[in-house]
Amino acid sequence: MIRHSDISDILDGVLDGRNLDLNDCIKLMNSDDVQLLCLVADTLRRNQFGNTVTFINNLIFNYTNVCVTYCKFCAFYRPPGHNETYTVSIEDGLKRIAIARDMFGITQVLMQGGHNPSLNIEYYENMFKAIKEKCPSVGIHGLSVSEIDVITKVERSSTKEVLTRLKEAGLDSLPGAGAEILVDEVKEQISPLKISSDGWLRIMEEAHRLGLRTSATMMYGHVETVEQRAQSLMKIIELQKKTGGFMAFIPWSFEPNNTQMQEEGMISYSAGGLHLLKIIAISRIMINGLIDHIQSSWLTNGISLAQLALNCGADDFGGTLHGEEVVTATGARSTTLNAKKIIDAVKQMGMHVAERDNFYRTIRHH
Numbered sequence: 001m002i003r004h005s006d007i008s009d010i011l012d013g014v015l016d017g018r019n020l021d022l023n024d025c026i027k028l029m030n031s032d033d034v035q036l037l038c039l040v041a042d043t044l045r046r047n048q049f050g051n052t053v054t055f056i057n058n059l060i061f062n063y064t065n066v067c068v069t070y071c072k073f074c075a076f077y078r079p080p081g082h083n084e085t086y087t088v089s090i091e092d093g094l095k096r097i098a099i100a101r102d103m104f105g106i107t108q109v110l111m112q113g114g115h116n117p118s119l120n121i122e123y124y125e126n127m128f129k130a131i132k133e134k135c136p137s138v139g140i141h142g143l144s145v146s147e148i149d150v151i152t153k154v155e156r157s158s159t160k161e162v163l164t165r166l167k168e169a170g171l172d173s174l175p176g177a178g179a180e181i182l183v184d185e186v187k188e189q190i191s192p193l194k195i196s197s198d199g200w201l202r203i204m205e206e207a208h209r210l211g212l213r214t215s216a217t218m219m220y221g222h223v224e225t226v227e228q229r230a231q232s233l234m235k236i237i238e239l240q241k242k243t244g245g246f247m248a249f250i251p252w253s254f255e256p257n258n259t260q261m262q263e264e265g266m267i268s269y270s271a272g273g274l275h276l277l278k279i280i281a282i283s284r285i286m287i288n289g290l291i292d293h294i295q296s297s298w299l300t301n302g303i304s305l306a307q308l309a310l311n312c313g314a315d316d317f318g319g320t321l322h323g324e325e326v327v328t329a330t331g332a333r334s335t336t337l338n339a340k341k342i343i344d345a346v347k348q349m350g351m352h353v354a355e356r357d358n359f360y361r362t363i364r365h366h
Contacts, residue, residue, distance in 0.1 A: 007031045011040045014285050025230040025286055034278045041281035041313030044288050049315045053346045054293075054356040057339055058108045058319030059100040063088045063127075067114030069146070071191040072266070073180070073222060075258035077114045087116060090123070094130045100322055101135050104338065108319065108358045111142035112177060115150040121165060124151065128170035139172045139358035145203045146178035149195045159203050163210055173358050174207050176217035176250060181224045182232040189223050190261065197232075201239055208245025213359060215248045216240075216291070220279060221271030222254040222261060233286055240290050247360055248293035248316065251279045253300045273305045277312045284313025293360055303341070307349050316360075317342050 005011070010024045020028075031037065064087040067077035078085045088096070100106045109131065128140055143151075143166070152159045180190065182197040195203075207214055216236045220229055240246045253271045256262040276297060283294050296314035298306030299321070306317060321337050339355070343366045346353045353366040 005031075005033050005036050007033060007036070011036065011285070014288055015040065015043070017289070019289070020286055022230055022234045025233060025282070026227055028282045028285065029226040029230050034274060034281070037281040037285065038277055038312035041284035042311050044284050045294075045313050045315050048292070050352075051350075052352045052354050053310055053315060053317055053349075054354045054360065054362070055317040055339070055342045055346070056108050056319040056356050056358065057104060057106045058110055059097060059104070059106045059322050060319075061088075061093060061096065061109050061111045062113050063093060063111060064113040064116045064119065066116040066118065068117055069115045069150075069191065069193045071194060072260040072264070073190050073219070073254060073256075080116075080118070087119070090127050090130055093127055094134055097131055097135055097138060101138055104320065104322060106138060106320070106322075107355075107363065108139045108141050110175060110319065111140065112144055112147065112175065115147060117150065117154055119151075119154070121151055121155050121157075121162060124166060125169040128166065132170040140170055141173045141175055141358045142171055144175060144177035145200045145207075146195045148174075148203055149199060160206050160210070163203075163207055163212065167210060167212055171212070173247070174204075174212055174214040176215035176246075176248075179217050179232070179236075180219045181222075181228055182235045183224070183228040186222075186224045186228055189266075197235070201235060204245070205239060205243055208239075208243035212245070213247050214245055215250055216246045217249070218251045218279075218283075219254050220251060221275060222256075222267050233283070237287060237290055240287075246291045248295060249283055249287055249291050250295040250297060250318070251276075251283055252297045253279075255300045270300070273301060273308075276301050276305055277308055280309045280314050281312045298337070303337070303345050307345055310346070310349050310351060316356075317346060 065076055065078050066080055066085045097109050131140055148159055148162055152162050179200055184197050204214055218232055253276055255270055256267045261267050293316045294314045295316045295318040296306035296309040320339050343353050355363045357363055
């Protein structure tokens with residue numbers, strides 16, 4: 001089957017352990033042989049993880065929607081002074097996390113929000129310290145690189161100093177948000193006020209050098225070209241070769257509902273399910289042997305497609321979600337998901353389920 005495909009040389013190479021380059025990635029992105037891509041990606045996943053899929057019991061904590069970056073793809077943010085703005089106090093945030101721990105048994109809080117220039121670093125330090133004191137079993141997976149960048153500007157400090165202080169306060173790991181597509185020509189169209197591609201990569205490298213493990217993401221399916229999508233993925237791969245600091249890669253499909261991009265006619269609908277499976281498969285093929293984990297991206301594509309993604313290279317279902325507000329703001333779908341639903345979804349695929357912590361260490365098998 002591989003011999004009759006126009007991408008057979010690339011797939012034979014990756015099965016033999018060869019690392020792929022940008023031209024290989026572009027060729028895979030342009031291929032219509034999704035079934036073969038998924039077959040090879042599933043083989044690579046099974047070789048590494050067998051029949052086990054992981055997930056994390058997780059609380060999303062969107063602590064503020066105040067933002068001065070005005071990204072055209074975001075339906076969540078509100079500008080300063082808007083009557084719908086909010087910022088959660090440390091006391092209320094801690095209550096929310098403690099309740100989620102007691103009710104749902106969460107082991108991680110994913111803390112992300114808008115770029116709020118009214119919040120200085122002490123807000124985050126005090127929040128992290130309070131979480132660690134009250135809920136020491138809960139890992140803090142928090143703050144996108146672009147949030148780190150804004151905190152640095154508020155403090156008139158260096159990103160290295162900000163990262164160091166936040167780590168000392170209790171930050172365990174960084175999510176990969178803020179990458180979108182790591183090509184400035186794309187960023188200039190969808191988020192011109194946000195951190196540059198090189199800035200994102202630089203702060204991620206600093207985090208890795210400080211011992212902070214992170215995720216990487218790619219938001220696809222908007223104005224980017226196939227070549228730009230491949231370039232973005234290759235930049236993450238090249239940084240991983242230098243630092244080894246990325247634990248996971250999470251590609252997710254842009255959801256245009258209620259966004260400025262939809263309003264301006266830049267995009268009318270999301271990329272769709274077949275595209276998700278193709279991107280998941282290509283991601284596994286490209287990062288094989290470099291970044292261990294790929295999440296199935298259920299949040300913007302739904303549980304059924306995330307199940308199929310487990311046969312296309314994804315080994316992790318992501319996390320339970322309680323309280324998520326960013327994707328919810330698009331009105332695309334309900335974004336609450338408990339552990340039982342994830343466990344059932346994975347078992348329906350004939351796979352074993354393991355619950356993990358934010359460093360992808362197994363806590364228990366289900």
